[in-house]
Amino acid sequence: MHKLLLLLLSLLVPALGVAEPLRVFASVVPIQTFVKKIGGEHVDARAMVRPGFNPHTYDPTPQQISALAGAVLYVRTGMPFEKAWMARIQSANPAMQVFDARHGLALREMEAHSHDDAEHDADHQEEADHDHDHEAHQEDHEQHDDHDEHAEHEADHDHEHEMDPHVWTSPTQVMQMIGNIRDKLSELAPAHAADFARNHDAFMAELVALDKELHALLDPLPNRKFMVFHPAWGYFADSYGLKQVSIEHEGKEPGSRGLTALIDQAKRDNIKVIYVQPQFNKRSATLVAQEISGAVVAVDPLAPDYVDNLRRVGREFAQVLQH
Incomplete structure (x- = not known):
């Protein structure tokens, strides 16, 4: 039955x-x-x-x-x-x-x-x-x-x-x-x-709360520049008054002159952390980090847990940009 x-x-x-x-x-x-x-x-x-x-x-x-x-x-x-x-x-x-x-949406150039x-x-x-x-x-x-x-x-x-x-x-x-x-x-x-x-x-409501939290974290920071391998964080940077410095350009890694210029810029701007995506090769980022006695840190713009991920990224940037 x-x-x-x-x-x-x-x-x-x-x-x-x-x-x-x-x-x-x-x-x-x-x-x-x-x-x-x-x-x-x-x-x-x-x-x-x-x-x-x-x-x-x-x-x-x-x-x-x-x-x-x-x-x-x-x-x-x-x-x-x-x-x-x-x-x-x-x-x-x-x-x-x-x-x-x-x-x-208002789009930005790469x-x-x-x-x-x-x-x-x-x-x-x-x-x-x-x-x-x-x-x-x-x-x-x-x-x-x-x-x-x-x-x-x-x-x-x-x-x-x-x-x-x-x-x-x-x-x-x-x-x-x-x-x-x-x-x-x-x-x-x-x-x-x-x-x-x-x-x-x-x-x-979640997004409004996240945006408020990120402003509280990032607005007071004295240092506004962070270095990334791939320029995936431009809209994030624009929203919170930050500036991303990219190692890669139009899908191409820099040559020796480009790497030298990036190393010089990192030293001038007191950049000590290079952010990389897990999906990309981090060879160039590692070379720059070695020259500035810095670290390579993974931050993933493609993570599925969107709100929690951006909260983690905001805290990571805040910690690094305090100096």
């Missing part, structure tokens, strides 16, 4: 129209976290870039491409891998909507080398090579984004300089982003709009 009831229920559930969770792909883990926070039980949120992998060079797996067939939405952030893969991602499911999480003019003159040819690569990179961007509903918006920003895709490192940017996600999910599943609104408001 029990088995018969279970069988009847299994037949009735589809007939009653009980919907499966919306399958949503996000470019990177933090965006997946935001979709989960807003969507709750009504979404099946997945990250295209799996934990531990570099989002600049990532190749989606065949299984991920196949799983896109069941997705209703892809949330992108303009990460480099998307510029190469966007056309294929969309061709795997032409009915899937593509939404740019940066829509309506850091150029922030070293002395002398370094710029010495490395002029290297910079010219960077410019040539960037132009080719831009052409690829335009070719692959023909079908993106926000391609025109992004092209306007990316016409002259590469824009920084790491928008989620600023809680204030995320406050606007999660409103976009709430609205998009409500459009796709209007029956759950009230749940999405409640989840949005609860997460917004």
